[in-house]
Amino acid sequence: MAEKLVCRDCQCAEGELHEIFCTKELCPFCYGQLASCSCIHTVLELTPEETKVVDEYVDDFKEPLKSIVARWKAALETKGRIRFGEDLRILKITG
Ligand SMILES: [Zn+2]
Ligand SMILES: [Zn+2]
Incomplete structure (x- = not known):
């Protein structure tokens, strides 16, 4: 049985949303780390x-x-927050 991935930081399961501002959550605007990117300003x-x-x-x-x-x-909800699992795919695409 394949083990389900769980976020090491906020413990959410694959396909779920991270706790908001979890250090593993990606920003839907820049695909950087949501907790540290500067999109809030722009x-x-x-x-x-x-x-x-x-x-x-x-x-x-x-x-x-x-x-x-x-x-x-x-603004994040409107843009569409990135779920755990989706972020891994995005990181593979963007390198
Ligand atoms: Zn998380
Ligand atoms: Zn950002």
Whole structure:
């Protein structure tokens, strides 16, 4: 029996979505690591004040960071988040 792949970081199974911002999740905009790419800046067209808030990333349970992260999550959902398993295929394609 083939063993099902499980994400080593967030424990999701193949074909499922990672925990949001799992270090293994790929960004659907740049195919880079979602947790560290800078698409949040370009996709959300952050103002200089918002950029500062995101760079400092103090506490995403508090405003103003909370609503910026909520906008980012909505943008990711709209674009279509990359499931575990799909990311492996994409990485093979893009090298
Ligand atoms: Zn994961
Ligand atoms: Zn990105």
